[in-house]
Amino acid sequence: MTAALEAKNVCKTYVVNKRQNNVLRNVSFDVEDGELVAVMGPSGSGKTTLLYAVSGMDEVTSGSVGFYGQELTQVRAKEMATLRLDSMGFIFQQMYMLKNLTIADNILLPAFQSKKNRGTAKRREKSAYAHELMYRMGIAELARNDITEVSGGQLQRACICRSLINDPQMVFADEPTGSLNKQASNEVMDQIVTLNRAGTTVMLVTHDIRVAAKCDRVLYLIDGSINGDLALGKHEGDHTLKDRERRLNNWLLDKGW
């Protein structure tokens, strides 16, 4: 398998009031193409910082990040923007969307901005694809709704649609179910697993064992360093989920969770 993401000795240091704060310390790991990887760890361990650092959302202080063979630390800001637009998808804990646009327009925005989709024909194709995604996510009837008219779960599914609209090679998700209730959380996670099964590499940050148990692999981060790497294998269905959760839980307890 080829590596989708290769992080080597990634460090991230913030300097606040002349005080150096090392949030990430020589973090190295790989994410294989098609893998679904969860990052866990206690609050303040640097999970979100790691996600943003390896996705090019934030600059690393030192180290290197390879994204499908391309060294992100060497990419200029404009090329990085193109890369994020065309090759990466992002899902955030809060369902951030532009308030003046409908659900469908929010989803279509990155598609229409991409140079790959210039021209009326391409745009029509993307519009159809957006509807297909919304249909798959069960929110097709909300396409023309305002973002204030739908529930949190529906909005997060719309965010997932937006992250997928440009067929990214990899999706980064920062606690995608963090602000959802249990039912909505399950629905969203099922969609992410389905997405992964369709071939999209996913790296997500979560606190939720039930979410992480559906992932192929779990990285445990503590004090800015990777403290453990548990391979759970592909999630084959809900009948194995309890076992995976128990196994993950035990592993996490061993790590001091």
Place this chain on the structure above:
Amino acid sequence: MFLRVLKKDLLRKKTMNVVLLLLIALSATFAASSVSNMVTVNNALDYFAQESNLADYYLILQQQESDIGAIDDWMASSDAITNGRSQEYLLLTEEKVTHDGKEVWTNSGGLSFTTVPVDGDYVFADDKRIEHIAPGEIALSYSICEHSGLELGDTITVTSGDTTCELTVTYVMKDMLFGSDFIGFNRAILSETDYRALADEAEAGDLRTLYSLSTDDMSPLLQEKNALSYAAVYEFEGSLLRSTFYMEIITFSLLIIVAVVLMAIAFVLLHFAISFTIQEDYREIGIMKGIGVSAAAIKGLYAFKYVCIAVVGAGMGFLASLPFSGILLGPLNNTLLMGDAQQSFGLRIVCALFVVLLILAFVWLGTHKVQKLTAIQAIRGGATGERYVRKGLIHLATSTRISTVSFLAVNDIFSGLRNYLSLTVALVLGITLVVLPANAANTLKSDGLSEYFALGTPDVVIDNKRYDTYVGAGGLQRLEQDMQEMEEEFAQQGVALTLDMRYQYNVKVYVDDPTTARHIVATHYMREGETGLAALEGSAPHLGNEIAMTRMEMEVLGVEVGDRVQVVLGSTDRAYLITGSYENMINLGLGLTFSTQLPPDSEAFGEPAGMTGTFVDRDAVPAQIEQLKEAYPSYTLWTAREFITSSIGDIYGTITGVKNMILVLVFGVNLLVVMLLSKTLLARNRGEIALLKSLGFANGALVRWQVTRMALVAVAALVVGLLLASALNPAMVRLTFGLMGAPNIPAVIEPLETFVLYPALLLAGTVVAVFLSVLSLRGVDKRAFDAIE
């Protein structure tokens, strides 16, 4: 607490506060300066008139025994005249008054000389009445000195017959009677010795007598006067003299409008700033309300900041108005006797306070939302619980042909029109303020304007320095002969043209009762072809007993086209049929025009008022004028516009100056508004910018989004502004030209200037200001999307 909140807020919203402060300061400066200057000029005119001891009625007569005798007898016997005086004047044509070999400028082709006035119509220098002039000295008006480049100590040469006097300019005088460019008569004051030396050599036609008559009741005076038989060169009521300073006042009127517009822009910005501040602080307001702080106290907290800004801004405006007023009044100090009228500090303070009070009232009303919101609504960010709010009118899914950046820009505008109100108001009012005076200026410089000065549309106006020979017995025959000879001579030079002469008579006109006759100026073209009748309704007069009359004169007389009026021309009193009505700006729109068929009447006193020429080859007018200037250096040649400017002063220059000042001001205010709005919206959009960045929008695309949004609003506002300006054009024409007698003159619009240059300037300013203001979005962190509201 107030001071703590104020300090925090002043630091947090520096741009907004500075822009508001500047706008309030500008409003106060313009309001205080223009209002106080208006009052100052009005007071100064009253003071000047009082100090000058002006009369109520003036008559200027050529010294003919019968006329002089009639007026002298009337003055001696009339009960209506409370005081009457007369003074002799010597009129010398321009070529007889020179400085360093060049003719001294006058606005009527000649300069009248007299001695120091002793009983009234006084003149002043250094704000003191001139009571004595020594032999060898001369006092000239500021206007003459300015146009001729004369300074104190310069020597001018005056020739009358065989006598030549070298006179030193000792006084640059202020003269309410004949000191304005608007009145077609200039005077110079000499010593008794010099005057007599020159006057003794004068030809009879060069001497005039000015009668200054005072009365308690104008009606009987006019009735008695109309019963007399005389031919006046010029006569007018003393009250008319104030209006000769009309252009000085119109500048300040325009500046008052500018002040009002600036205040309107300041109010809209204020509304925007208050709404924005309150929206930003919803949570704090909610908490304050929740813990029991009264709405009035919270409103006071927010109003306090604007009170401080308003007081400081108005104070700055008041201080700035002192030198600004001085700058504006500066030129008037040369022509008007100001007295103590400049010390109107109180009025300036009142204006500045008025600005503060207006702003306070507006702030109090603007913070109404604080009162309206419940605590929980405020904590929820102003949301009332209503979930459904339809926003944009267009959808990306169906807008497949426009870029996402353009779509976002358009969608933002439709989703929050109120956000752009301040920019819209600033640009709509701004472009209107620029375009209206520009149109007025373009109308003033247009070729068609000469029609409104009874010149027709000639290519050239010529003074052959023989105008004085066309007055009196045989004058009109000499004129006709001269015009023929000149046409032949010019043709030999290779310049073919046809000449005509606008001749002016002072006539009396009445409908039924001769005692109600009005003295007006009548125009008579010597030759067929030129009618000189602007905005003619009906037809031009063709027969000897037909006339056209200005609409304003017809209104005064209560007659219409088709009616007959009696016109007294010289010794002839006969009925004339009015065939048409027209407009012109000679004598403030009052007058009539005879047919070219009117037989020349040497008994009637008339004056040549402009020899006009029309070239056969009208494609090379400037070259032919230059050719004639070279061939006839003693002649003075003007284009029609130059001639008008030389006659009435440079109104075009005055209005253009005001327009340019307004343009600079509007441009500056627009920049301030744009910067404020851009920065504010940028702060409001910070979260969305971060989100779009995280989705892969490059900085360039985000800058284009912000710039496109403002540019679209600017374009729409400019279009609305231009439409408004077009709708207001007739009102502008009435304001500018109506008082001069041509309320219906068609405004001349230079399409490139009006519809391209000014809008492009303002649009370019807007785009550059937005661009520079939003460049800071490059520093917005991609992860700052938690700032999304």
